[in-house]
Amino acid sequence: MSSPRRITLKELAAELGVSTASVSNAFNRPDQLSPALRERILGEAKRLGYRGPDAKARSLRTGRSRIIAVVLAESLTYSLNDAVASELLSGIAEVLDAHGHTLLLLSGRQHASQAPGSASIADGFIAYGLLPPTLMVSADLPAQRPLVAVDFSPEGYPAVHIDNEPASHMIARHALRTPPRRPAIVSLRLTAEPCNGRVTQAHTQLPPEQTITRSRLAGFHRALEERGFTPSAVPIWNIEENTFEVCAPVIAEILDLPDEERPDLLLCMSDRIALTALTLAEQRGIRVPEDLRITGFDGIAEGQYRAPRLTTVRQDSVEKGRIAARMILGLEPAEPRLLHTALMIGDSCP
Amino acid sequence: MSSPRRITLKELAAELGVSTASVSNAFNRPDQLSPALRERILGEAKRLGYRGPDAKARSLRTGRSRIIAVVLAESLTYSLNDAVASELLSGIAEVLDAHGHTLLLLSGRQHASQAPGSASIADGFIAYGLLPPTLMVSADLPAQRPLVAVDFSPEGYPAVHIDNEPASHMIARHALRTPPRRPAIVSLRLTAEPCNGRVTQAHTQLPPEQTITRSRLAGFHRALEERGFTPSAVPIWNIEENTFEVCAPVIAEILDLPDEERPDLLLCMSDRIALTALTLAEQRGIRVPEDLRITGFDGIAEGQYRAPRLTTVRQDSVEKGRIAARMILGLEPAEPRLLHTALMIGDSCP
C-alpha cells in the first residue's frame, strides 16, 4: 500500500494550468483573484483531495504557526489530572480556540531533556509555575520570544497571579476566629529538597519568586500572629505532589498522632490536600468540623459538591488562563496582572 | 525594542567559519563530526543564543514534526474538565513524552471551522469520539494520514475500544440481583437530537458506530431481559454533557417524581451522572442504597474517594490512551483493540 503522497499546491496549480500564486491566493486572500477562478481552484482542490496549504511550509514561510505552547511545571500526566491546572488550560484553550490558534502541551521536564526542538514551532509561550530551561539559555540575552508567566515571576516577563498572601491571610483569619488548640499547616512544594512529611529547621524553603507557596505561608503566618500565635511554633507538613496518592500518607501521619498531639485545625494550601484530609478523617471517625477543622485553597468543584462542603478560597483559574492567552495573542497589554479571590465558607470550617 | 532576530544555523556557521552541515550535525548527529569541532560549535551556539535548529524549517525539511494531534469530540474546555478525557490524554501524553513527541490539542468543532491548517503540522492523529471533518474531505480517498480512533469506529482506521456491551451487561446484572421495583436508565448522548430529559419514542437514536452509548444500552437491555423485565418499558433519561451543571436538572427531574413513580434503581452511563445523582439524593434525604440504588460507569477516582463509594465499572482510560499513542507512533501494530473492564462493587449498589 504505497501512500499516495499528499498533493502539493504546486501540483494543483499545474493540474489547473494556473500559477501557484493564484492557488495560494484562493486559500489565503480571496480578494486577490476573480471569484470564478477561485471557485474553480477550490473545486479542483476538493476533487483531488488537496486540503489547503501545508502547515509546515506555511509556517516556515510566514514565520507564524498559530500554535501557542503551554509549558507546565509538572508532567503532563500529572497536570491533566490536577483540577487547577486543567481549569487553567480550559481558559487558555477557550481563548486560543476563539482566535483560531491551537494548543501545544509541553512539560518542563520533557522539555529540558529531549525534544527541545518542537518548542520553536510555537508563536508564543505560556509558562505555568516555572521558566522553561530552554528559554533561559542565556539570561542576559533580551527576551527572544513572547512569554507570559502564570503563578510565578520570572524577571523580564509579564506574569498573571492571584493575591496569594491576602487570600491566605483571609482564610486563616476566618479559621482562627474560633481559636484552635493546635493549628497546623499543610504546604505544597515549600522546600528546596523534596519533602513529604513534617518540615523541620533543616529544610530550606524555596525563594518566593519561584513558588506561590511562600506567599501563602506568609499570609497564614500574618493571621496567626494577629491572633496571638507564634508562627514558628505552628508545625508545617509539606507535600510534593497535589494528588490523593501522595497526600494520603502525610495526612495519615498527622491524623494518627496521639489525640493530645493531633492538630484540631489544618490550614491546607490546596483543596486536594484538604479533601484528602476530609476523606481520611472520615475513615478514622474523626468528626469534621467538631474534632478537626479543615480549610483548603483553590475552590475546585469537587470540594463544593461533597458533604461536608469545603471551606476554602476560590481562585478563578479559568480566568487566569484566559488572561494569559489574551496577553500572548496581543489582545491585551502584556503587563503584570493580579486576580482576586473569594472566601468560601463551607462546613469543614464554619 | 527591535527584536534581535533569532540567529540562524547558517549565520552561526558563517560566524564559526564552518559549513552549515557541520552545525546541523553538531545538533543532530554527534557521530558525524569530531568531538572537538562539535564542542566548539555548541559552545559558540550557546554564547550567541542559538537554541538549535528551528522547528518550523526542520519539520518542513524532514517531513516530520514530532507532534501528534489529539482531536477531541467536545470542546477543549469541556474535555479538560472531564475525568475520563483527562485520563485518556494522560495516557497519551505519557507515551508521547517518553518518545520525544509533543501533544497538540484540537477540538472537533474548532477544527471544522477555522484553523484547518495547523492540523497538517501533525505527524499523526488520535481521534476521540468522532472523525475530524477535515480528514474525511473525500471519503473514497485512501487514508492519507495515520489516525487511530478511540471510542468510535470509523471505517478504514484502527480503533481502541472497551467492551461496552459486556461491561454494561455485567453491572446491570449485578444491580438486578436485588430486583428493583422501578429501574431506570440515564444515558449520555444517546439521541440524534440533543435531549436533556426523558427519552421518548419521538427521539431517534444515534447509530452504534458513532456512539458507545448504544452498546451500553444494549448491555443494560440484555441484562434486564434476562431478569424478566421488558426493556422497552424501562424509562430512559438522556443527558447531553457529562457535567454536574447539565446533569443536575435532569437528575432533579427524576428524583422529584412522586414517591410511587420515582425509580429505585438508576443505571447511569457515567460516573459523573451517578455522582450527581448521589449528591442530589443526599440533598433530598433520599437514602442510598436503601431508597435508591445507583450504578455508574468509568470508575473515576472521585467516585471511589467519597462515601458512599460508587458501584461502577472501571475502564482504564489511561491505558486506552497509552495504546492509542503507541499505535500512532508505530510502537505496536495498528489493529483494533478491545480493553476489558472490571466491576467495582461499592456502597451505592451493593
Add this chain to the structure above:
DNA sequence: CTGTTAGCGCATTCAA
C-alpha cells in the same frame, strides 16, 4: 571527517 548543493511547500514581492 568536512564542505557544497539542492530542494522540502509555500507566500510574497514584482512585472506583465
Add this chain to the structure above:
DNA sequence: TTGAATGCGCTAACAG
C-alpha cells in the same frame, strides 16, 4: 487580475 521568481531555515545526499 495573473504569473514568474525568490528564499524562509534547514537536512540529506554526495563530493572532497
